[in-house]
Amino acid sequence: MSRVVLLSASPSEGSKTEALLEFIARRLGQYGHRTEFIKLRHLPAGPLLTGDASDDLIASARATVSAADAVVVGSPVFKATYTGLLKVFIDLLPMDALHGKPVLPVLTGGSPAHVLALDYGLKPLLATLGASSIGRGRFVASSNILPATDTTPPSIDESVERDVVDAIDQFDSELTVRARSCTHAEAAAAESLITTPITTERNPS
Numbered sequence: 347m348s349r350v351v352l353l354s355a356s357p358s359e360g361s362k363t364e365a366l367l368e369f370i371a372r373r374l375g376q377y378g379h380r381t382e383f384i385k386l387r388h389l390p391a392g393p394l395l396t397g398d399a400s401d402d403l404i405a406s407a408r409a410t411v412s413a414a415d416a417v418v419v420g421s422p423v424f425k426a427t428y429t430g431l432l433k434v435f436i437d438l439l440p441m442d443a444l445h446g447k448p449v450l451p452v453l454t455g456g457s458p459a460h461v462l463a464l465d466y467g468l469k470p471l472l473a474t475l476g477a478s479s480i481g482r483g484r485f486v487a488s489s490n491i492l493p494a495t496d497t498t499p500p501s502i503d504e505s506v507e508r509d510v511v512d513a514i515d516q517f518d519s520e521l522t523v524r525a526r527s528c529t530h531a532e533a534a535a536a537e538s539l540i541t542t543p544i545t546t547e548r549n550p551s
């Protein structure tokens with residue numbers, strides 16, 4: 347079980363990006379992972395814009411990212427790239443904020459003309475934060491995302507659902523590999539504590 351944080355970088359209520367992230371979170375939950383949302387639009391605008399990392403809500407969001415095993419980053423495409431809301435939050439994170447964490451990037455957009463925003467915009471941004479691996483990610487057209495209703499969870503149009511599920515499944519595999527390597531490293535560390543002989547300094551006299 348991994349702790350996965352989902353960052354939503356849409357400024358809008360009723361966001362399609364959030365619906366996509368909820369779809370991803372539900373599936374990760376089915377695989378036994380614990381998921382937690384950070385909706386960046388709920389963070390205070392003033393401290394975000396002035397880079398005030400001491401603000402309580404921003405400090406808490408930073409701590410949540412730091413404590414996560416893995417992160418899903420979701421943003422709508424605005425003017426051919428990720429939102430400014432995502433950028434101002436990323437600017438508040440330390441340079442190694444994603445060190446050792448697998449990351450799954452997802453974008454939503456109105457036009458497939460901007461699918462390359464994933465490779466030329468979002469992924470390089472995430473790489474600067476030291477992510478251990480950045481999944482291939484997905485660009486999903488907003489017309490293919492069906493928000494939740496009172497009775498149904500968010501869903502993805504069947505024409506692209508399989509592709510989105512494949513991305514989530516690959517990410518789940520990354521999480522499994524990471525969890526195993528962490529367990530091995532912990533076991534090796536514990537074993538070295540047991541087998542390392544205790545040396546005592548002899549008194550030369």
Ligand SMILES: Cc1cc2nc3c(=O)[nH]c(=O)nc-3n(C[C@H](O)[C@H](O)[C@H](O)COP(=O)(O)O)c2cc1C
Nearest residue numbers: 356361362363422423424425426454455456457488
């Ligand atoms: C200010 C603004 C700029 C946008 N620019 C683009 C764009 O350059 N390329 C694109 O494909 N879609 C663009 N869109 C459409 C959004 O990316 C798309 O509707 C997205 O799914 C909205 O996500 P949200 O509901 O999570 O905010 C833009 C929308 C807005 C409001």
